[in-house]
Amino acid sequence: MPQTPNEHPTLWIKSTRSDSLKGKTIVLAVTGSIAAVRTVELAREFIRRGADVYAVMSESAGWIINPMALQYATGNEVITAITGNVEHVEFFGNLGRADLLLIAPATANTIGKIAAGIDDTPVTTFATTAIGAGKPVMIVPAMHEDMYDHPAVGENIEKMKSWGIRFIGPKIEEGIAKIAGNDEIVLEVEREIGKRTLCGKKILITSGSTAESIDPIRILTNRASGKTGNELALEAYRRGADVTIVHRNRLGVTGINEIYAETADQMTDAVLYELGEGHDVLISAAAIADYTLDASEQKIKSDEGLELKFRPTRKLIKEAKEAHPRTKIVGFKAEAGVDTEELLKRARKTLETSGLDMIVANEVSKGGIGTDNNNVTILYSGKKEDLNIEGPKSLIASVLMDEITSLLTAKDDE
Structure with a gap:
């Protein structure tokens, strides 16, 4: 795509795959799961489909992946604290400019806090604001399977689903409730905020x-x-x-x-x-x-010759x-x-x-x-x-x- 002066180099890949998310603004909220390492490529996949992507991170997410990595991935400064710019309202207040809050990965701790209305990290503050304003929220869980199987985690997920929040995954493998694949996440986001011209068909x-x-x-x-x-x-x-x-x-x-x-x-x-x-x-x-044709019930021997009637x-x-x-x-x-x-x-x-x-x-x-x-x-x-x-x-x-x-x-x- 044509480059513009002072444009972050990451944005040179914008819409190179499709325009399915053109004009959409996605806030990618990252919490402290090891699956946070997947978010660099995930952000770029959204950009390849035309989206503007901003990242917000909890403190524990910064222990897994440096905010500079997500600044590179998104082309925008990463939000690691709520400041006088009231970033949560800028993006998800009633007049906010974001189309979707995607929490990926979401730990059991973050899921529990959101379900209880607790907002003591930038990610949960964004979630409280988006949910309160009725903005689309999607959550991609990632944790050990034993944590995912805890009754309270299941209750919290069902509670949030009743609020209209959509969950993507997880994929249960090797005793871990793994983060869904990037292809699955991107497809579900496209379905949530994309063209939707065939909704109901x-x-x-x-x-x-x-x-x-x-x-x-x-x-x-x-x-x-x-x-x-x-x-x-x-x-x-x-x-x-x-x-x-x-x-x-x-x-x-x-x-x-x-x-x-x-x-x-x-x-x-x-x-x-x-x-x-x-x-x-x-x-x-x-x-x-x-x-x-009428198939033989037994394998036809190779030395018998083969004559087929159609x-x-x-x-x-x-x-x-x-x-x-x-x-x-x-x-x-x-x-x-x-x-x-x-x-x-x-x-x-x-x-x-x-x-x-x-x-x-x-x-x-x-x-x-x-x-x-x-x-x-x-x-x-x-x-x-x-x-x-x-x-x-x-x-x-x-x-x-x-x-x-x-x-x-x-x-x-x-």
Whole structure:
């Protein structure tokens, strides 16, 4: 990004990953857990997504990590004491300029003090002010597992949850209630204070490849990696949606509902069941097998020869459209060895014959499968002009969610 005079060098990385937190101010409150060493990179991850970050530390946090490290990480002076500038009011009073107080890591001691309304450190003073003003507060616990299991700690956490405070983690490993991973923390912060354009919407996504059994050992599948579907699920989640993804991979995000489906038949059944539970949009991004077969119950010996007899699989979109005609459906069309004109012609035909609301077309012989980047074109059922996007799949997911937001807004206005 362009550099400005007197700008702290840390801010040169601002918005280099995305603009998901652009215009947002995050106060990162650090307490005396060894996990405080993780906060340097955590702060920079927020900046990479466009946020302004300020740090406030308790005295005990300074025993773990020097305030200069967080000044480097944030590009701003670190608050280690409340002064005549009344920093807690500046950021979290009724007219305060911060969007979120993130306490990471939060010790059992700090959690207990906040729950009791005690504010004898800069961190707890910030917390009292933010809670009293009704500003968003998120807490990331980190402590030994025995401390986390103390009844009072659990009661304090439940008490604060009842106030609307969100907790992230912890991750229980090796007898320790460890601080959540930075990716998880960043994603939850994006969901809390990001765009939230899909808040209250239910999004169903199919992703990756299916696999049809030949015998207990062998399968027939394709090269689809599921990276696009994963990015779509993450983007929908960070925008506030209730997200379900049907695939045979593992995304591992606590707030996203994952349904395992290996075969085309299993995926179709899972989607139809979920649509029956009510969803606003189905994004059919999976590369579903067109053919299946009757699998052998025993492994076919390699010296016996192999002769396979195929039959067509069910058409997921066709069945979904027939069973739930009011659900918005976004399809994907992959072709290989065709020019752009032919690709768009075939995609347009599928869009119209399948009754889709949108379709995403790409030519996979030139890249896209298994890579982090792609070149796709979105075609619409109305008169809207086709939209070409080239770049990381995370960017493609972001643009597509913009288009889905517009689609649902138009639906709501009908």
